[in-house]
Amino acid sequence: TLFGTDWTVWSIYFGFxxxxxxxxxxxxxxxxxxxxxxxxxxxxxxxxxxxAAVFWKLGTNETLGMLWLxxxxxxxxxxxxTPSAQLRKKLQFFFVFxxxxxxxxxxxxxxxxxxxxxxxxxxxxxGNDGPGKKKTWPHxxxxxxxxxxxxxxxxxxxxxxxxIKVGTTTIAYAGYDGFSPAVFFRTAxxxxxxxxxxxxxxx
Numbered sequence: 114t115l116f117g118t119d120w121t122v123w124s125i126y127f128g129f130x131x132x133x134x135x136x137x138x139x140x141x142x143x144x145x146x147x148x149x150x151x152x153x154x155x156x157x158x159x160x161x162x163x164x165a166a167v168f169w170k171l172g173t174n175e176t177l178g179m180l181w182l183x184x185x186x187x188x189x190x191x192x193x194x195t196p197s198a199q200l201r202k203k204l205q206f207f208f209v210f211x212x213x214x215x216x217x218x219x220x221x222x223x224x225x226x227x228x229x230x231x232x233x234x235x236x237x238x239x240g241n242d243g244p245g246k247k248k249t250w251p252h253x254x255x256x257x258x259x260x261x262x263x264x265x266x267x268x269x270x271x272x273x274x275x276x277i278k279v280g281t282t283t284i285a286y287a288g289y290d291g292f293s294p295a296v297f298f299r300t301a302x303x304x305x306x307x308x309x310x311x312x313x314x315x316x
Contacts, residue, residue, distance in 0.1 A: 130180050131168045135160060137183035144190040145240060178218030185211040185229055192260075193236045205260050208233070213267055220275060226268035230261035 135156045142152035160168075160179075167175040188211055192204030216223045237253035248256065 127168055127176055130176050131160070134180045134183045137180070137187045141183065141186040141190060144187060144194060145236075174219040175221075178215050178222045181211050181215035181218060182222065182225060185215055186232075189229060189233050190236050190240060193233065193240060205257075209260055209263050212264055216267065216271060223268060223271045223275070226264045226271075230264040230268075233257050233261050233264075 138156040138159055139152045142155045143149070147155070167173045167179065185208055188204050188208035192201050192208050195201050195204060212226060212229050216226055234250070234253045234257055237248050237257055238250055254261075
């Protein structure tokens with residue numbers, strides 16, 4: 114109801130979402146010390162392909178979820194490598210906020226929360242350059258206990274809400290009727306080709 118049925122305004126809005134999503138994905142890679150071409154390539158491989166449909170099919174929840182994900186990724190790294198301890202605390206708070214907002218956009222983003230929690234630990238161990246900055250895994254877990262802990266707690270709470278309150282077999286295409294290896298590998302292969310995974314393997 115924000116813009117009514119003005120498709121031009123909605124198109125401009127989704128265009129801005131695409132631009133900012135690309136920018137934050139680029140900044141995420143730059144924060145990890147990747148080169149400018151590598152950062153652009155990462156953003157392109159992430160957004161170009163069949164998955165780009167979320168930016169021209171107006172009204173999809175994945176579009177806003179992708180923006181929050183890109184913001185969370187950038188904050189995940191920036192909140193770890195920033196020298197100022199006070200700024201790190203603020204960035205870590207906004208990292209958790211962005212991750213939770215992402216998970217509220219679409220149910221599928223709930224599964225990203227544990228990955229972000231682990232990513233925060235990984236950046237603490239391997240993503241910090243310079244003397245005395247790299248940490249051991251126990252130290253990283255202790256230092257990031259509240260950020261990763263909150264994300265895992267939110268993940269469990271949202272998953273239980275879906276399983277208990279929403280259900281898994283009553284919502285059109287979102288139902289789950291059990292695990293089928295054939296269907297799983299067919300879906301995985303289709304997703305792999307759709308997001309240009311073969312390019313990543315070749316590179």
